[in-house]
Amino acid sequence: MRAAVYKHELRQLFRLALPVTAAQAGMQLMGLVDVAVLGRLGAKELAAAAIGNAIFFAFAIAGTGIVSALDPLISQAVGAGDRVRARRVLWQGVWLSLIVTAVLTAILVAVSFAVPYAGVKGELVAPATAFLLIRTAGLAPYLLFLTIRAYLQAHGVTRPMLTAMVVGNIFNFALDILFVFGAGPIPAMGVAGAALSTLICTVIEAWIAAVAVRRIAVDAPFDHRPNRAEIAQAARVGLPIGLQLSAEIGVFALVGVLAARLGTLQVAAHQLTIGLAAFTYTIALGVGAAGSVRVGLSVGAHDRIATRVAGHVAFIFGATVMALNGLAFALFPRACARLITNQEDVIRTAIPLLLVAAVFQLSDGVQAVGAGVLRGGGDTKFPLYANLFGHWGIGFPIALWLGFHLGLGVVGLWWGLCVGLTVVAALLFFRFQRLSKRGIQPIRHATG
Numbered sequence: 346m347r348a349a350v351y352k353h354e355l356r357q358l359f360r361l362a363l364p365v366t367a368a369q370a371g372m373q374l375m376g377l378v379d380v381a382v383l384g385r386l387g388a389k390e391l392a393a394a395a396i397g398n399a400i401f402f403a404f405a406i407a408g409t410g411i412v413s414a415l416d417p418l419i420s421q422a423v424g425a426g427d428r429v430r431a432r433r434v435l436w437q438g439v440w441l442s443l444i445v446t447a448v449l450t451a452i453l454v455a456v457s458f459a460v461p462y463a464g465v466k467g468e469l470v471a472p473a474t475a476f477l478l479i480r481t482a483g484l485a486p487y488l489l490f491l492t493i494r495a496y497l498q499a500h501g502v503t504r505p506m507l508t509a510m511v512v513g514n515i516f517n518f519a520l521d522i523l524f525v526f527g528a529g530p531i532p533a534m535g536v537a538g539a540a541l542s543t544l545i546c547t548v549i550e551a552w553i554a555a556v557a558v559r560r561i562a563v564d565a566p567f568d569h570r571p572n573r574a575e576i577a578q579a580a581r582v583g584l585p586i587g588l589q590l591s592a593e594i595g596v597f598a599l600v601g602v603l604a605a606r607l608g609t610l611q612v613a614a615h616q617l618t619i620g621l622a623a624f625t626y627t628i629a630l631g632v633g634a635a636g637s638v639r640v641g642l643s644v645g646a647h648d649r650i651a652t653r654v655a656g657h658v659a660f661i662f663g664a665t666v667m668a669l670n671g672l673a674f675a676l677f678p679r680a681c682a683r684l685i686t687n688q689e690d691v692i693r694t695a696i697p698l699l700l701v702a703a704v705f706q707l708s709d710g711v712q713a714v715g716a717g718v719l720r721g722g723g724d725t726k727f728p729l730y731a732n733l734f735g736h737w738g739i740g741f742p743i744a745l746w747l748g749f750h751l752g753l754g755v756v757g758l759w760w761g762l763c764v765g766l767t768v769v770a771a772l773l774f775f776r777f778q779r780l781s782k783r784g785i786q787p788i789r790h791a792t793g
Contacts, residue, residue: 364503366631371510379539384686395616397476407587414583415495424645436569442488472536479540486551505557509550589729614694633717640721667710674703705763715773722785731772740765
C-alpha cells in the first residue's frame, strides 16, 4: 500500500516536473546559449558577460524569490478548491512584480556606475556594464513570467510553458548570432547583442504565458485591482525567499568577482563552469517547483500524509537526477566544457572546476528541492537562515582560506562553495522531516 502511494505520487510529480523543469531549463538555456556564442569571440567577451550576469542575478534573484511567494499562495488556494482566490492572488502577484521591478531597477542602475571601482580589469568594464544595463531592462517581463507560471503550474496547465520555452530559445539562438556577430545593416554588438537577444525573447515568453491564463475559467467575479493587504502578505512570504536566493546566488557571484581578481582566464573558466552547473541546477529547481506545488496542494487540502509523501518523492527524484548530472561532469569534463567554448586555455582551466561541480551536484539538488517543498508549506524563513549559516558562515570562509591562504586559486574557492551547499542541503532535509511529521498548516488569508 505504501509503495503504491509513493508510486502514484511519483507519477504526479513527474507529470508536473517534466514541463516545469523544461520551462525552467529553457530560461537557463538562453543564458547558456549566450555564453556559448560569446565563447566563440574569446575570453574577454566571456568574462565581461560573466561579470555583468553575476551582478544582475545577485540582485534580480531577490525579485525571483519574492514573486515565488505566489507558489504556495496559489497552490494552497487551488488545493482548497478556491479558484477565485487563486486568480485574485495572481493579480496581486502582477502588481507585486511591477513594484519589485521598479525597486531593483533603481538599484541595478546605481550599481552599474560602481563596476569600474570593483577591481575589475579595465578592458572588461564597458562590455560588462552594457550587458548589465540591457539585462536590467528585461527584469519586468522576467518576473511577470515567473508570476504567471506559478498560476499555470498550480492548475496543471503546463503546455504554454513548454511552448514559451521552445519559441523563446529558437528566437534567442537566431538573434544571438545576428546581434553578436552582425549581418547586413545590423552591426556586430558583441556582449551587448547577447543581452539584447535575451531581453526580446523574455518578452515573447511572458506574452505566451499571459495568453494562456485567459483559458482558465473562473466561476465567479474577482477583483484584479491592487489590494494592499494581499500584496503585503505576498511580500512577507516572498521576502525571505528572495533573501535566501540572494544569499545562495550572492556567494557564487562574489566568488565570480574574486575569480576576476585572479585574471581573465580564471573568471572565464568560472563562468563556463557556473553556466553548466546553473543549467543542471535548473533541473533541481524544476523538481523543487513541482514539489512546492504538490506539497502546497496537499497542505491546502489538509492532507498530512499526502504532504509528507509529496516531499519525500521530490527529494528522491531530485537527488537521483542530480547524481546523474554529477556523473556526466566527472566522466566527461572536457566534452562538457567544449559545449561552451573552443578556447583550449579556458577548457584546461575549467576542467578542475567541473570536477568540483560534479561532487556538489547531489547537495545542490537536495537543497533546491528542500527549499521548494518547504516553500509549498509556507515555511520560507528557515531556508533563509540555513543558507546564511551554510554558505556565508561555513562555505565562504572555507573558500577564502582554500583559495587565497592555501593558494588553490579558483579551485579552492569552488571547494568552499561545495561545503556550504552540503550543509544547507542537510539542514533543509531534516527541517521538512520535522515539520511534515507533525503536520503543516495552510497560510492564513490576508484581509483588507
